Amino acid sequence: MKIAVLGTRGIPNHYGGFEQFAEFFSVYAAQKGHEVVVYNSHNHPYIEQSYKGVQIVKCYDPEYKMGTAGQYIYDLNCILDIRKRKFDVVLQLGYTSSSIWSFLLPRKALIVTNMDGLEWKRTKFSKPVQKLLRFSEKLAVKSSDVLVADSIGIQQHLQQRFGVDSTYIPYGAFQFDQPDAAQIQSFEVAPHQYDLLIARLEPENNVETILDGVALAKQTRKMLVIGNHQTAFGNYLKHKFGNTHNIVFVGSVYDLEKLNNLRYFSNIYFHGHSVGGTNPSLLEAMASQAYIVAHNNIFNRAILKENADYFSTAEEVADLVSHKQKSDNLRFVSENFGAIATNFSWEKINDAYLQLFTTRLAENQQPKN
Known part of the structure; x- marks a missing residue:
């Protein structure tokens, strides 16, 4: 052809x-x-x-x-x-x-x-x-x-x-199974001692809801926000959460090896997308063996099924941040990792x-x- x-x-x-x-x-x-x-x-x-x-x-x-x-x-x-x-x-x-x-x-x-x-x-x-x-x-x-x-x-x-x-x-997506903790050192975090959000900073990705929940939780664990924040909405978020010291706006990261390791070594990986199809970043999180907390909608549930925790409100995010650990949800991680080979x-x-x-x-x- x-x-x-x-x-x-x-x-x-x-x-x-x-x-x-x-x-x-x-x-x-x-x-x-x-x-x-x-x-x-x-x-x-x-x-x-x-x-x-x-x-x-x-x-x-x-x-x-x-x-x-x-x-x-x-x-x-x-x-x-x-x-x-x-x-x-x-x-x-x-x-x-x-x-x-x-x-x-x-x-x-x-x-x-x-x-x-x-x-x-x-x-x-x-x-x-x-x-x-x-x-x-x-x-x-x-x-x-x-x-x-x-x-x-x-x-x-x-x-x-x-x-x-x-x-x-x-x-x-490609399965990621060769983690290297040295790849996350430049972000000043330790393995499984930080939460992570990777997204375009746009309202329909529920970034504000997630960060509202992180602020409500009053956790000291770092929350890394990866995505271009040099935008009107990005500036709004930085101003709103400027005094929430564990929220760190990293900016854009395009190095796939670094991104895969950040996902792998995160405690909670937040996926807030709500209007897309099969979002690439969600599959990459599954492939990187992240523990995923996703916005509760048909797009995310169709991919993750029962192998994730879901949120709709900031209060639900706060509860998850306060009580959930990756180490307690390794079955979700394993099922999603296997789904990449089987379906994606x-x-x-x-x-x-x-x-x-x-x-x-x-x-x-x-x-x-």
Whole structure:
């Protein structure tokens, strides 16, 4: 197959979840003998024209000049380039800034869209932008040949709102089983003597609820908050919790080895995401053998099932911080670690995508009655 991947800033990953998936999937598909093109922003730091057998096409991306509006121009440039090439499959990762150009997608290619999360629920967006995103979601559903939902919650949403079927393929992770306590020394914490939150500091990730609970608990154990705090909401949180001395705003950390060790050696790992699909950071916490306390919603429960503790309020967080230890919840840790190999291995996820493409292309080639 000849496969195009768009909707990310590019590979190798220097940004986030979809970029990581694009890297792992495209390299896997290329190793299986398929011709794969990944579209990169012209600002991406990787300057070569191929990466581990994957062809890279760079397109002009004015986001650095225009902000979010620039993403729409970048996606347009990618789609215009796609029209020049004969792809069997176009894999779109997300729809927020590409679906308005869906009428330009090549009709002969199989259009597969990973529908991401409920982007229109994100409170960082104004009401007009949320309305636009709901419209974009509708366009993506109408213009795609195949919809992929990376969580059961998203699959149910697509069925309930649009009456359409989708294929459930979750995100993936690699099991982490070689901890090194030296990797956490620079954070001035001792193994299992700190709690941890890794997230974009946004309201729908329940960061404030978690930190309210930590403050209520009046524990001396450190709470590390990892994520870019140089934002309006980040500044608000730093001001609100400035006198809660065990809450430490670390900032962004991109070193995967450090992140895996921080998760492994944490006492409680908090996961507050509430509007996404299968969030990559949740699987990475499972894969890193963290004891997880998650926000109580359908997305998190579909992945963790009964192998976590859940919270909805700051008071519940405070109670968990005061009374829960990783050492008392090793069964949760073991079950989640095993689930990565059974249900969320990258090889299984990547192969599921290729099998989906192969099956649907074969169906399309069959003569119609």
